[in-house]
Amino acid sequence: MSKPKLPPESEVVTWLQRLIENDQLLENIQGQEIITSITDAIGQDFFIPSFGIDYISRRASAEAAGHVLGRLGLLEIISINTSISLTKGEVLRPDILCFSPESKTLVVFEVKRASETERQTVTELAGYEQELRNLLPFLGNFDICFVVVAADWSTLLTHAVGSMNAWSGKQCLALKLVSIESSFALQAHLPEAWHLTGSVKLPPEALPSIDLYLVEKSADAIDDEGDENDGGQAEGNGADERLPPRLVMTAMDIIARAGDRAGSHGFMMLWRDVNGYGRGRWCITLCAIDPYSMYAWCKEHGLSQRDSDASLFLDSRKADIAGQTPATIYDLAKAAYPILQEQFEPEFSGDFCWQMKARQYRLRGVPTRFEFWGSLGQHAREFVCNPAVRNWYMPYMSQNQLDWTDPVVAMPLIENLSAGVPFPGGTIKCSDAFLVGRALGDLALAAFNAAPDKEHAARIEPMVEWAQLEALRYAIEMKQMYDVTEEIVTPIPMLSNDPSRKLQATEDLAKWVRTDLISDRHPFHQACFDLGLREAMLFRLSEEGSIDRFPPDRPHQAALLIRRILKGAILRMKGSQGQLLQSAEYRDFEEYVAPHLSSCLDEQGDVDGVRLDAVLDEIPDLELLRAFPGTFVKGIDSIVPVVLHTVSPAFPVTVDWEWLKSGVRALFEEGDHRPAVIFNQDGTVGTGRIMGIGKFLSPIMDPDVEVYLLDETSARNIAMKMTWEEVKDFYAKRSEAFG
Known part of the structure; x- marks a missing residue:
């Protein structure tokens, strides 16, 4: 059946003219609630913003549409189809x-x-905009609004307008023109210039970085004027050497603004070189998102994409171009050279990824100040301004008047973007327990070593600061879990910045994690936590290849606990969720232990515990230490169920249901016919796959009509097939319970 024929554009323009003159345009635009539901969600009292890569385009178009809608009342017509050229x-x-x-x-x-x-x-x-800027110089992006009215929103037009909003900062409202009997209708349209990637964080390889060392000039090298107005030499004016020179902070501002102008996306960290490994006292580490590494990661781990000439070319050159630091980042740094060179001799070095660099600098530099640009800068500023963040998530930020430049705000933000938020979904796996144990173990060891005297404390200041920031990242998430969990009644102990109380505060928090957050009902998780807590330094040295610094008996003590954990997990392999699903983590674990188990099986094929002890004793201690953080603990995750709590009803927030539906549709088209809307333990709502029993559930037929609901807000997971309306009703009733 052919589409109804639309009248000439002149008739549509005449109709729009009449609506504008009668101030009826706004009321004739249908579907505005879709736009307002997205824009209203951003500033909600209980909405904590996250850096959703796949959500950038949709949100930008919604915000632009909301901006334009707010300016469609009482319009004065300047011209109709006449030239505005000068x-x-x-x-x-x-x-x-x-x-x-x-x-x-x-x-x-x-x-x-x-x-x-x-x-x-x-x-x-673009031509109209340029001419208007010619007429009105310095007209801002928010001072020009565009309204595109189209009958057929083709892929090209949708992507073009979506890109204008998402990446060019334009304010464009998309309206779909519908022909009805003797007239027209306008429907709000959200153009999204984005193929869903399925990525929830920035992969490590997509964050290359460089170091900009600030080598201080000698007094003779600084001219008389610069010497009198010393902005770079802390000693010259008696300033605190721990504080960065004002000139360096200005340079960071210049670099960040240059990043915004260049359309780049990244962040930088100013750190103080405590132990003098480098030539300068101050160094700026700049990190920018590498789009080629993002593509490579999404192609391998994300949702499937259709091949094209462009994607095939990138596939063929992946090894050559992915992971390289973009040349733009050097240009951004050089934008600050004119002022830096007054007091310093800037030098570039250290071209490798952020996570590797962060591990190396734990014994070397103290994070002092951060800055962001591009989409990361927008996210950082919105994060700091968000009421839920200031009141609930990071209350210390408003109490101490902090912002995104402070390490206690910026570092958790960056690590959550790159490494992922601790305890995803509010559940605790054995690997999560192990990692939080390591974080608290690192801090306890650093605090203990810093206690003897001030001189020694100054030398290990970097280790203390990095450990404190990592422990803080976990403590923030554990505080959120405590706030919504019904079983936990003992208040969570707080970390301390006071050197005299730091060790005791860390030990108190570790005790609370073991006895209250995990509890005796989960001995495997407690054992993994204890292992990470007690042997944090041992695992770190093992990863660095420096474990020979410890006496031989120390690795042996850690290996004894690993053997006990392994024995319990191996005896539970048969009939476990991992065996049932044959997950990749389970298969890797099984492949590792299978050669050792052949001599431990009885006539029924079950593992004999006594013989298993002897077999595990034969595995070298260092081999167990190297394998536990990866193969072992991930395999145990597939065998031992997660720690679930009963949580209070979710905070009442506006949910973008159309966005969730698009995620479900993407999973369905990917081949997963049991996609789910997931109500997580931490109160968030998202989409994903049903692990565990998912393969035994009946598939859905139409993702636009029905979906599985996976409720993880009680001590047991519940999966139900529902229509979308039933899912919305379920969420509404849970929100009412909160009120």
Whole structure:
């Protein structure tokens, strides 16, 4: 059946003109609630913003649409299909150009009746914008609004307008033109220029970095004027050597603004070189997102994509271009050279990924100040301004007047972006227990070693600061779990910045994690936590290849606990969830232990515990230490169920149901016919796959009609097939219980 034929664009323009003149345009736009539901969600009292890579385009288009909708009232028509060019002989004719006297905003309307002319849309809008800026120099992006009215939103037009909003900072409202009996209708449309990647964090390889060492010039090298106005030499004016020079902070501001102008996305860390490994006291580590590494990761781990000439080319060059630090980051750093060179001799070094660099600097540099740019900068600023963050998530930020430049705010933010948020979904796996044990173990050891005298404490200051920041990241998430969990009644102990109380505060928190957060009902998780807590330094040296610093009996004590954990896990392999599903983690674990188990099986094929003890004793201690953080603990995760708590009803927040539906649809098209909307223990709502019993559930037929609901908010997971309306009702009832 052919599409109904639409009248000429001139008739549509005349109809729009009539609506504008009668101030009826806004009320004739249908579907505005979809836009407001997204924009209203951002500033909710209990909404903690996350850096959702897949959500960037949708949110940007919604915010732009909301901005334009707020400026469509009481418009004054300037021109209708007449040229606005200032140059004789040039023709630039927007369909309708209006002025909003209330907001002093120009609104450009462009009507596209047929798909054949849609290809010209963005080119025309760019031309109109340039001419308006020629007429009104320094007109800002928020001072020009675009309204594109199209009958057929083709892929090209959708991606073009979505890109204008997401990456060019334009304010464009997309409206779908519908022909009805004797008139027209307008439907709000959200153009999303993005293929879902399935990524929830930035992969480590996508965060290359460089170091900009600030080598201080000698007094003779600084001219008289610079010497009198010393901005780089702390000694010259008696300033605290721990505080960065004002000139360096200005340089960081310059670099960040240059990053915004360049359309780059990244962050930088200023750190103080305590032990003098480098030539300068101060160093700026700059990190930018590498789009080529992002592509490589998404291609391998994310949702499937259709091959194209562009993707095939990138596949063929992946080894050459992925992981390299973008040349842009050097240009950004050089933008600050004019002022840095007054007091320093800047030098580049250390071209490798952020996570590797962060591990190396734990014994070397003290994080002092951070700055962000691009989409990461926008996220950091929104994070700091968010009421839920200031009141609930990081209350110390408002109490101490901190912002994204402070390490206690910036470091958890960066690590959550790159390493992932601790305790995903609010559950505790054995690997989570092990990692939080290591974090608290590192801090306890650092605090203990810093206690003897001030001189020694100064030398290990980097180790103390990095350990404190990592423990803080886990403590923040554990505080959220405590706030919503019904079983935990003992208040969570707080970490301390006071050197005299730091060790005791860490030990108190570790005791609370073991006895209250995990509890005696989960001995495997307690054992993994104890292992990480007691042997944190041992595992760190093992990863660095320096375990020979310890006497031989120390690894042996750790290996004894690993053997006990392994024995319990091996005896539970048969009939476990991992065996049932044959997950990758389980198969890796099984492949490792299988050669050792052949002599331990009885006639029924069960593992004999006595013989297993002897076999495990034969595995070298150092081999157990190297394998536990990876193969062993991930395999144990597939065998031992997670720690679940009963949580209070979720905070009442606005949910973008259409976005969740698009995620479910993507999973369905990927081949997973049991996609789920997941109500997590931490109160978040998302989409994902049903692990465990998922393969035994009946598939859904239409992801736009039905979906599985996986409720993880009680001590047991519950999976139910529901229609989308039933899922919304379920969520509404849970939110009512909170109130």
